[in-house]
Amino acid sequence: MHNHYIINDIIEFHPATSTLRELNDTENIVMLNSPAGRCLLLLINRQGSIVTQNEMMDVVWEQSGMQVSPNTYYQNISILRKGLKKIGLGENIIVTIPRIGLTLASDTHIKKLSTEKMVEIDHGNTHFMSKDDEGTTSDAAVKNPVVARAEISSEFTQPNKPFNLAFIRKRLSLKFIILTGIYTFVVLSFLIVFAANSDDANHRRFFDKYNEISTHNGCKIYLSNGMSHDGREKALSYMQRFEAACASYPWVYITRFPGLPRTSIIRCDAPMSKLNTCISDYFFETNK
Structure with missing residues (x-):
């Protein structure tokens, strides 16, 4: 087929x-x-x-x-x-x-x-x-x-590649890992690429540049620099989906990409300055 x-x-x-x-x-x-x-x-x-x-x-x-x-x-x-x-x-x-x-x-x-x-x-x-x-x-x-x-x-x-059962099983396992861990791959790739290309002499962490704007239902919300007022309102509107999880993942980092209808929300059980576990959500918006 x-x-x-x-x-x-x-x-x-x-x-x-x-x-x-x-x-x-x-x-x-x-x-x-x-x-x-x-x-x-x-x-x-x-x-x-x-x-x-x-x-x-x-x-x-x-x-x-x-x-x-x-x-x-x-x-x-x-x-x-x-x-x-x-x-x-x-x-x-x-x-x-x-x-x-x-x-x-x-x-x-x-x-x-x-x-x-x-x-x-x-x-x-x-x-x-x-x-x-x-x-x-x-x-x-x-x-x-x-x-x-x-x-x-x-x-x-x-x-013309001969059929190899072990090779096929390995490929299927890798595809399963990719599908179930996509958001983790996005976050890790973002941090690794940024760290490799950083020109900051003090090697400050990327998320140190985020601004804490409020604490809501136990969540500490940080926004990336340079967001417009409309962008802030749109980005914060997604927080309604995660209010119930603030107790487990209280540190929230929100990124909105200038000129693109996309918003990234990273929720962590500890601040970025410490060893933590995070969940990433990525939103694509349809232009009407």
Whole structure:
């Protein structure tokens, strides 16, 4: 069974062949390289949440036994953006959340379809996206059109890779950990990246810059700097959901990203200056 996806009702994406095809012009095809295609598939499967750089590198490369540098990650995200732009979707469909990761734009519409029919690619009408974004391919590939069949195993399985039960079980376990621990990954990645790039000579903790504004039902509420009045009101409106848990997680740190309809709320059982346990909630807001 081959899963493919319709994006914004105009583009068809086939993960098995890493191809983007325009629905109204079936001869307009862009072929991504395999890693860029898997990056797009992960973003689609995780629509509505953020995929961190570490998580992307783990799922797309490391779980398949490949060790790559961050530069390889950035190159393939660039290839993916160029491919989406070339097919007509635009680069802005992939949103960068500074120092956290990537997500699909909130207005992106994805429809998942399944079929047993083979997908045939005519290389004469295909645009290839390589590391150098060259629109060429080998003579052998032109002479032998690709016929891609859906694989029974995971959509991330590498072509021609022998079936390995231990490998599949490991992959399933890792996916379960990723799904159940996404908010923890977001918080840890945010703190690690910030600490690695900090230019503060005194190495002050990031959350030291937050301002305590009130104590409500036992919760000590801290807001990030630079919030507008409307942003503060919107951010504080989410606190109604957590009032019952103030006794267990009384330290609350609220971040609102300027220019983006997103709010992060981190609730901890002790202040950030001490060893603590935290819960992170992330809210995406729909622009009306």
